[in-house]
Amino acid sequence: MERKWWHEKTAYQIYPKSFMDGNGDGIGDLKGITQKLDYLKGLGIGIVWISPIYRSPFVDQGYDISDYYGVDPVFGTMEDMDELLAEAKKRDIRIVMDLVVNHCSDRHEWFQKALKDPFGKYGDYFYIKEGKNGKPPCNWRSYFGGSVWERLPGYENLFYLHMFAKEQPDLNWENPELRQEIYRMIRWWLEKGIAGFRLDAIINIKKDLRFQDFPADRDDGLCAPAVMVRHAKGVHDFLREMKREAFAPYQAFTIGELFDFRPEEMELYIGKNGCFESIFDFSPHVLGGGEKGWYDRKPVTPDAFRNAVYESKRMSQSIGMMANIIENHDEPRGASRYLPEAGRNETGKKMLAGISLMTIGLPFLYQGQEIGMTNKRFRSIEEVDDINTLDEYQVTLGQGFDEAEALQIVAEMSRDNARTPMQWSSDLYAGFSKAVPWLRENDNYREINVAEQEGRADSVLSFYKKLIALRTDPVYTEAVVYGEQIPVLEEETNFIGFYRKGAEKTLLVLANYRKEKREVTISQAIKKVIIDNCEDRDCREHLIAKTGEGSRISMEGYQFLVVEVGN
Ligand code: GLC
Ligand code: CA
Numbered sequence: 001m002e003r004k005w006w007h008e009k010t011a012y013q014i015y016p017k018s019f020m021d022g023n024g025d026g027i028g029d030l031k032g033i034t035q036k037l038d039y040l041k042g043l044g045i046g047i048v049w050i051s052p053i054y055r056s057p058f059v060d061q062g063y064d065i066s067d068y069y070g071v072d073p074v075f076g077t078m079e080d081m082d083e084l085l086a087e088a089k090k091r092d093i094r095i096v097m098d099l100v101v102n103h104c105s106d107r108h109e110w111f112q113k114a115l116k117d118p119f120g121k122y123g124d125y126f127y128i129k130e131g132k133n134g135k136p137p138c139n140w141r142s143y144f145g146g147s148v149w150e151r152l153p154g155y156e157n158l159f160y161l162h163m164f165a166k167e168q169p170d171l172n173w174e175n176p177e178l179r180q181e182i183y184r185m186i187r188w189w190l191e192k193g194i195a196g197f198r199l200d201a202i203i204n205i206k207k208d209l210r211f212q213d214f215p216a217d218r219d220d221g222l223c224a225p226a227v228m229v230r231h232a233k234g235v236h237d238f239l240r241e242m243k244r245e246a247f248a249p250y251q252a253f254t255i256g257e258l259f260d261f262r263p264e265e266m267e268l269y270i271g272k273n274g275c276f277e278s279i280f281d282f283s284p285h286v287l288g289g290g291e292k293g294w295y296d297r298k299p300v301t302p303d304a305f306r307n308a309v310y311e312s313k314r315m316s317q318s319i320g321m322m323a324n325i326i327e328n329h330d331e332p333r334g335a336s337r338y339l340p341e342a343g344r345n346e347t348g349k350k351m352l353a354g355i356s357l358m359t360i361g362l363p364f365l366y367q368g369q370e371i372g373m374t375n376k377r378f379r380s381i382e383e384v385d386d387i388n389t390l391d392e393y394q395v396t397l398g399q400g401f402d403e404a405e406a407l408q409i410v411a412e413m414s415r416d417n418a419r420t421p422m423q424w425s426s427d428l429y430a431g432f433s434k435a436v437p438w439l440r441e442n443d444n445y446r447e448i449n450v451a452e453q454e455g456r457a458d459s460v461l462s463f464y465k466k467l468i469a470l471r472t473d474p475v476y477t478e479a480v481v482y483g484e485q486i487p488v489l490e491e492e493t494n495f496i497g498f499y500r501k502g503a504e505k506t507l508l509v510l511a512n513y514r515k516e517k518r519e520v521t522i523s524q525a526i527k528k529v530i531i532d533n534c535e536d537r538d539c540r541e542h543l544i545a546k547t548g549e550g551s552r553i554s555m556e557g558y559q560f561l562v563v564e565v566g567n
Helices: 030-035 037-043 078-090 109-116 176-192 225-231 235-250 263-269 302-316 334-338 346-358 387-398 403-413 450-454 460-472 477-482
Strands: 011-014 047-050 067-071 094-099 128-130 149-151 158-161 196-199 253-256 278-281 362-366 484-487 495-501 506-512 518-522 526-532 544-547 550-555 560-565
Touching (some): 067 078, 078 094, 078 176, 196 235, 334 346, 362 460, 387 403, 477 495, 550 560
Parallel strands (some): 011 362, 196 253
Antiparallel strands (some): 484 495, 518 550, 544 550
């Protein structure tokens, strides 16, 4: 694998509305981010991805862009953006923006012009199609529920396509003029000095142009959008062109958000000939996904989690580096989702941190993960902002669940769990703002917050710092960043174990993913314990005993260890 500047970094995602409010209006903003750059630096962060800060009506919280060249006033001004870039540069932090080009907002000037003249130039920037006798052209379901087709106002039999909300019309990538507009915009931002982009819903830019029905998979008569994605051929032509025309001249860092791609096509996405530098590894996140909706989800077991991670690394590690996440702005909090009740404590959270950071890949933290923020308790559906959650609530009610049950079901998966204000301190509004936050903070901010954890050596935050520092520790970089990942002790259940084999050193990573203790035996001698999430606590009962050539290790429940072993 060819080495890249970003391989040894640790990245961090900021959800700007909820990170830090710099001007006291209850909404996070660019000035707030600039204020916290030292915090990020102290954590060891080298790359920051900021979710959209462009002009937007916020139907989908900024993923509906009405002007790609403008900063939305709630976040500040272009001067604030320039200041952020300059301050980040001083601290050797690279800024990555969100690139949302599968769709724009229905308020974007292109769409407004298309509405006025669907058969003119801008009509062809979108997918505007004739229906079948006043009915939509085909039966695809949008990601946020209902048909992907919306009737064009003023026309009986014309529809436009939206894979997400109806306020997010899809851009017609078949149109070369549109593509050039997008590349121009990308170059404009790169010219400004950003390091690159996270590419939103990027696999969706290619449609199955037959626009045909597929077999319905729910009683709404529609079929999942993923089915269309699987049938759409040729996305790589667009991606290659975009790379050539927009990213390559700037050596931009690009990271794709890709669902439903064919794993055997990994080489098309990452590595030497890939269209992107990296892609997120969503393999644990898609587990248990309900076919019919969130109500139909299955819990994710530790073994399923492990097998998914093993498998995606087996497929990818010789090709290129994927990015590891536990959570992001579209997922519930990892600590609530992946830890069984008994492990929902600092020990368990550190174990999850360890798994994510020691697994081969670029670690991507999501704001608040580093202090172990958890899902929030929703008091009522009125409290929910997220468009996706509101749709799933309706789907759940439609299945005969009552309101309380439906709320409980969607609360577990709601994207709002990740979007509550960052918990900086135990001050009012979690130290995020002086005003009432746009989304109510999690009740537990008095216990879980940065200020409390910063001064404490055994906090989750301190543990993250330790893990992050290991990536750039000259002694361990080779193993931690580049070392081959080889699973071990696969016959154990509720357990994760793997080697990271560097040129000179071999590390062994062990996670006892259950509350009961366990003993494992490995064939090498242990030279040194490098990371231990039970180190500073009373539970330091684990012992490492020599057994002939090898070692026997006794582990506490949810204990996580990184040890150096003989080669
Ligand atoms: C991506 C974003 C998500 C958004 C969707 C539509 O999945 O991460 O937040 O709703 O795309 O832009
Ligand atoms: Ca603000």
